Amino acid sequence: MNVSMHFFVSLILCAVLFPFVGWWCVLFFVGSFLVDVDHYLDYVFSFRDLSLKRAYLFYKNYSGHLTVRLNVFHTFEFWVFLLVLSFFYKPVMFFSLGILFHMLLDLHNITVKKNITRSPSIIHWLVKKK
Numbered sequence: 001m002n003v004s005m006h007f008f009v010s011l012i013l014c015a016v017l018f019p020f021v022g023w024w025c026v027l028f029f030v031g032s033f034l035v036d037v038d039h040y041l042d043y044v045f046s047f048r049d050l051s052l053k054r055a056y057l058f059y060k061n062y063s064g065h066l067t068v069r070l071n072v073f074h075t076f077e078f079w080v081f082l083l084v085l086s087f088f089y090k091p092v093m094f095f096s097l098g099i100l101f102h103m104l105l106d107l108h109n110i111t112v113k114k115n116i117t118r119s120p121s122i123i124h125w126l127v128k129k130k
């Protein structure tokens with residue numbers, strides 16, 4: 001799913017949740033939308049280029065044919081880390097729910113488009129990288 005769709009779908013769900021959870025929905029929105037920052041970080045570290053536009057275009061056109069990318073916030077290890085923290089900190093719980101929602105939206109790319117461009121795990125990525 002592209003960035004703008006993540007933004008608008010998350011914003012709409014945040015508005016729907018607001019009467020029930022109050023301002024906690026903002027953390028849900030932040031988790032759901034800003035988790036894709038790891039795409040930019042991957043681009044910056046891989047290509048040593050700070051251009052947000054080129055990073056966006058790189059990922060928009062990337063098909064996974066060169067190598068499987070590591071997007072840290074999209075890995076099982078990061079989710080387990082957040083899950084553990086969620087038991088102790090309410091803000092982290094709403095942030096994590098946002099990321100979970102984001103991942104459900106991302107499933108569209110994996111299941112419908114069959115477009116697997118990133119590793120689901122840091123360990124998997126490290127093994128594949130060698």
Ligand SMILES: [Zn+2]
Nearest residue numbers: 036074102106
């Ligand atoms: Zn994503």
